Every structure is written in structure tokens, then in C-alpha cells.
Amino acid sequence: MVLLQILNSASPVSQMIFFGTIGMLILTIGLIFLIIFHQKKIIRYQMALQQMEFQQQKMLLNASIKLQEEERQRLAADLHDDAGPLLATARLYLNENLVNLDKTTQLQNIYNAKQIIDETIQLIRNISHSLMPPTLKNFGLESAVNDLFQKISGAGTITGSARFHDYKERMPAEKELIVFRIIQELVNNILKHSNSSFIHITQNINGNSFFIRLHHDGKGLTQADFEKLNKSSGGLGLKNIQSRLNVLQGKIFFERDSSQTYYKITIELNLNDEDIKTD
Template structure:
């Protein structure tokens, strides 16, 4: 009887081994299929993410190109509509008939032409200053921002103040111009849309990064709003900010204070003094 049980158990062992092998094989195949499908899903997700990033880059590039084109058109309009007529008028006073006039009329014509030429020079100087503010060029970012905020406070429309804590060395001139343009764009947005009563800017360094923070007590946006606007066809000014900061490998963050009393905008820029950056208007 014992021999029969042993024989019976021995005959069942190959069956158990067979089904165990089949089970392991099915499990292995299932695992391989799962890994393949998972990898395909990851690859598909990465491709979608890459496509979204490419679309966003395209939108930022288009915004930057549009900004430059608008600047060129504005400068062309200023020169054509303002400088052109002034110079044409000066030419009338200095025409070939000037030699036939009496001395008093000649002096008056020359004086009038000089006044018009002086006005034209001032106009061109103003256009030049809008492209590169002389305070920024000669004294740096801190002086230019202080000058900007003093003008805002002087207008009586808003209480504007700023404080630079760690500005002992100037950045590359192109970097300072881009940062100043970003600050200008942010301040203009606050002036136009926020209905704020105050705006305060601070600057400091932390490690190898430069931080600029803007606080105001008006209507503002959060990071979610900024990301949404960046992906839409509106918010050109914000896209210009993003495209400019990208040249500096910088970032920008929008948030509302925990107290819910004011909004804060933080600009984070690596300090790369020696790196040349293409200037953007």
C-alpha cells in the first residue's frame, strides 16, 4: 500500500512541475507585455510633453518677434511722423531763395531753422533714450529702477519704492537691459490693471542667483493664471516677459501672499556676468 502511494506521488510530480513551468512562463510573458505597454505609454507621454514644450517655445518666439516688430514700427512711426516733418520744415527755411532775402529775413529764417533742428535732435534723443535709458547705461540697474520708481511716485498715481540689498557689482550690460525691460513690463501691467495703491521692489542675492521681487496691493495673478495665459493667444506682455527671461535662463513666479493682502512677483536669474546675451528691446 505504501509503495502504491509513493508511486502515485511520484507520478504527480512531473505534472506539478509542468503546470508550474507553464505558470511561470505565462507570468513572464505577462510581465514582458506589461513592460512593453508601459514603455510605450511613457514614450507617448514624453512625446506629448515634448510637443507641448515645442508649441510653448514657438509661442514665446512669436511673442518676442512681434515685440521687436512693434518696437521697429513705433520707431519708424516716430521718425516718419515727427522727425520727418520737422526736418522738411527746416529745409523750407534754408531753401535756395535764402540768399535773395535781406539780412534780417535771413537771420530770422536761420534762427527758425535752428530751433526746428534743435527740436528734432531732442526728439531723436528721446527715441534713443527709450531704446537704452542713459541712467541704465551710465549708472546701472539700481539707478535706472530708482529713477523709474521716483517718476511713478512723482506722478501721484501710486506710492512706488525700491531697495537693492546686494547690488555691489554690475551685471553684463545686455543682462541689465533685459532685466530692466522685464521690470518695466511688470510695472506697466500693475499700473494698468491692478488698481494698486503701492508697489515695492526688492533685490537680493542668494548663492549664485539674483532675486527681484515686486509686491503690490492691487489685483494680480497667480502662477496658474500665468501658465494659462502663456498657453493662450492672449497675454502678449507676459509672453514677452517669459521670452526675455529665457535668454537669461531665468524664471518668474506669481503668487498671492498668505495674508491675502497683496500679490508678489519673483524673478530668479542666475548670475552669469561673463555670458554675452543678445539684447532685446
């Protein structure tokens, strides 16, 4: 009541100043609440984003562990199922009773054992090559990729070609192997799912960035497809690719050419002094 009496007795200018001040105060308070609400919304969004990133990293780690475990199991199975029986058979031919046999039988047993041992050596060599292809080890990534694409073209169902523009110096062997495994996985996916008539790969360096690009004219993925599959429970092969890229701190991009005639996959790695060594 007192406030109303004061307002009624005040001049119109004073009343306008009073109500303007009240309005500004209400507006300021409203703005403060709006900012607080917006900040809380941003914090919730950031927390949700961090949770999504954590879940994705967890899935990638699980995929990497699963890949390593599958490779160990495959090697163990090859050694147990193939090399084990071969060596056991060779041992039968070279048992302690060999000295009691006639000379002809002794020579035949030794020959048979040698044949089996040679076969075992070849088996172990093949297993070793699957871990580190000899062309990659001895001549580098360019030669290994060219060898891979020559074999693809040799099958006669799809044309494969590769061109390296800037690979005068090699990366460390372990990084070359990771890049080669990524290329293998991508090529296998293209061969299995795309129904392409060709696969072409190029390599170049721009500043400190190392690029590998695969082109094919079949069914392919866009970046949105890749990210969706990468976050799903399936797509183990793509998760393995992402896991390997994480080791190299690299990136991968999937896109369709503007002409809509082919798909392109780009691998980008950052280079430093430790990444490059002379042959």
C-alpha cells in the same frame, strides 16, 4: 491527450510543480506585456510633452519677433511722422533763396530753422532714451529702477518703492537693459490690471543666483495662471517677458503670499564671471 495522461499518472507534487511553472510563465509573459505597454505609454507622453514644448517655444519666438517688429515700426513711425516733417520745414527756411532776402528776414528764417532743429534733436534724444534710458546707461539698474518708481509715486495714485540689497557690481549693459525691460513690463501690467495701492521691489543675490522680487496688493497671477496665459494665443506682454528671460536663461515665478494679502513675482537669474563687472 498525451499530456493529460502524463499529468494524471504523475504524483500530486509533480502536478503542483507543473501548474506552478505554467502559472509563473503566464505571469512573466503578462508582466512583459505590461512593461511594454507602460513603456509605449511613457514614449507617447514624452513625445506629446516635446510637442507642447516645441509649440510653446514657437509661440515665444513669434512673440519675440513681433515685439521687435513693433519696436522697429514705432521707431520708423516716430522718425517718419515727427522728425521728417520737422527737418523738411527747417529746409524750407534755409532754401537757396535765403541769400536774396533782406537781412532781417534772413535772421528770422535762420532763427526759425534753429528752433526746429533744436526740437528735432530733442525728439531724437527722446527716441534714443526709449531705447536705452540714460539713467540705466550711466548709473546702472538700481538707479534706473529707483527713477522709475519715483515717477510712479510722483503720480500720486500708487506708492512705488525699490530696495537693492546686493548690487555693488553691475551686469553687462545689454543684460541690465533686458532685466529693466522685464521690470517695466511687469510694472505696467500691475498698473493697468491689478488696482494695487503699492508696488515694492527688492533685489538680492544668494550664491550664484540673482533675484528680483515685485510685491503688490492688487489682483495678480499665480504660476498656473501665468503658464496658462503663456500657452494661449493672447498674453503678448507675458510672452515678451518669457522671451527676454529665455535670452538670459532665467526663470519667473508668480505666487500669492500665504497671508493672502499680496502677490509676489520673483525673477531668478544665474550669475557667472561674465555677468558681473565692476563700475
